[in-house]
Amino acid sequence: MEDVLPPTLLTGWGRTMPSRAVVVRPGSVDDVVTTVATAGPRGVLARGAGRSYGDAAQNGGGVVLDLAALSDVEVLDDGDVVAGAGAMLSDIVPLLLERGRFLPVTPGTRFITVGGAIAADVHGKNHHVDGSFGAHVRWVDLVTADGDVRRLAADGPPDDVALLAATIGGMGLTGVLVAARFATIPAPTPWVRVQTRRARDLDALMALMVEGDDDHRYSVAWVDGMARGARLGRGVLTRGDHARPDEAPRRGRAAAPLAAGPPRLDVPPVPVSPLNRLTLAAFNEMWFRKAPRSRDGEITGIAPFFYPLDAVGGWNRLYGRRGFLQYQFAVPDAGADVVRVSLERLAGIGAPSFLSVLKRFGPGRPESQLSFPIAGWTLAIDVPVRTPGLAAALDDLDGHVLAAGGRLYLAKDSRAVPATIAAGYPGLPSFRALRADVDPHGVFVSDLSRRLQL
Secondary structure, eight states: OOEEEEEEEEOOTTOOSOEEEEEEEOSSHHHHHHHHHTOOTTOEEEEOSSOSSSSTTOOTTSEEEEOTTOOOEEEOTTSOEEEETTOBHHHHHHHHHHTTEEOSOOOSOSOSBHHHHHHTTOOOTTHHHHOOGGGGEEEEEEEOTTSOEEEEETTSOHHHHHHHHHHTTSTTOSOEEEEEEEOOEEOSSSEEEEEEEEESSHHHHHHHHHHHGGGSSEEEEEEOTTOOGGGTTOEEEEEEEEOOGGGSOTTGGGGGGGGOSOOSEEOOOOSSOSOSHHHHHHHHHHHHHHSOSEEEEEEEEHHHHHOGGGGEETGGGGGOTTOEEEEEEEEOGGGTHHHHHHHHHHHHTTOOOSOEEEEEEOOOOTTSTTOOOOSEEEEEEEEETTOTTHHHHHHHHHHHHHHTTOEEOTTTOSSOOHHHHHHHOTTHHHHHHHHHHHOTTOOBOOHHHHHHTO
């Protein structure tokens, strides 16, 4: 039986661009089919855990499906996972660790759903080795606009394969994903063997990544987004691999709960953000100085390595009532200088940022027309929306990204215009054509799709 809530104000993780929608909580796949069949003129959209940063999981004036009840999880003998779209990665990780397995790809939070991971084709610290989440999907069950429940398999008929490819990274615009099967990877212990390197500037940091990332499954660099001059782009590079049993602490697998449980701290709503140029300059200096210049072989748990921010519930509230945005782009290797330009431009307007992350991407998935990763570099920077001059700075950076053959990440975007997205995603016309074929009346819509004409 489904539960229907009155119009509810929804936002993304950045807490900007709110809109109201009728939230429906279906209790079964049949309930989903019924809701899709009775969708009004403003359509329907599935919403996961609300961790996309902008308006991707909103449908102002329409219906939003909360699929939390579709959360069954089964780990098969071969290590694959079959899960409902509403299942949280936080619930799946402990089950996998008990069996010596781990997620094939995980973003920086475990508090997202399987459906959301597929819809955004999320990437992690291992894209240069394992690709994005969609590369590991065996099949999905999708409720389409005509009310059918279609199982789309990676080795299925051509039409199904095409629809599956569009659904991976398709931001929920091809139908309601209700279940999926995906592969996992070996994790002999719930521990990670970590290498840390501190880099004095951007050139040194990027050189380290080019030279050594392929030797490790996981790699991510924290960048001091407020450093200028000779220190521009200084950062801390952290690489990791799953630890062997002989490397794990004696408590071994008993540490699996490290990857589960609620946040240890919770940030209450704050009327005025404590994050400003002075506080964040001090924080960034401390964070850089506390990192070792060079350290090998440190053993740490799954949670602190993959999900450090999950320890703080509601950390997005630190940005105050007006919220924040994350500017994330990908550029090919030939466009690596855009990383420097971006850091210079945002430091130049005094944008306060404590979360700037640089990673290397391997080859992307061109068959998934809206999947974000392309081979090269990706930089993500969190910035308060109240920053003076931010809009003009980001508009200027969009031009640099596009000139380099890059693109913006739809799951993080909250301010791009249609032309910017169209220029960055050459597969968008094919995506629109497929949508028109499987959903001719536009049942599946979002605030994002309206804003960007997807």
